[in-house]
Amino acid sequence: MLLMGIDAGSGNNCGVAIYHTKTKIFIKVKKMHLLDLLDLMDKEVARLSGVVLEDPNLDKTTFRVGKTRAMSLKFAQDVGKNKAIANTIIEKCRRLNIDYALVAPSERRRADKGNKVLAQLNMPTKTTQQQFRLLTGFTRPTNEHSRDAGTLVWRLSLPDFEKLCKKNGQFTP
DSSP states (O other): OEEEEEEOOSTTOEEEEEEETTTTEEEEEEEEOHHHHHHHHHHHTTTEEEEEEEOGGGSOOOOOOOSSHHHHHHHHHHHHHHHHHHHHHHHHHHHHTOOEEEEOGGGSOBTTSSOSOGGGSSSOBSOOHHHHHHHHOOOSOOOHHHHHHHHHHTTOOHHHHHHHHHHTTOOOO
């Protein structure tokens, strides 16, 4: 009955959301260090129905040209870190026998790019605090990564989660 959404940010800034599929209420929406997230997965394994992870490994390599060579290299390093963190989370799911679904960042639609009907977006990303509050009813403070984790699982039912698993070729370990 609990789904965990994870936005694999940098090591000390992973977004995590735990959503109750029956009550449609968030139990937790926060940013965490990767090691704290892995500990949380250990603690919650018995209650989790699954994990939805935004996995940058599903997108093709992009060669983004920054304003300077240094900016381009920094961007590439950050993407590499996110990919490694996503791989670590996937391996943790496998070891704990947690069902998981992977979502490519390119499959999500940005709330800040002129999408007028935010509530109709599937797994919106880059929501503001106010937009997230209006969509989900969650009123406690959040950051961009925790909101992105929250919108991964918001409105998902267990059958929807299973379809998502099958769609992306990921399924029960």
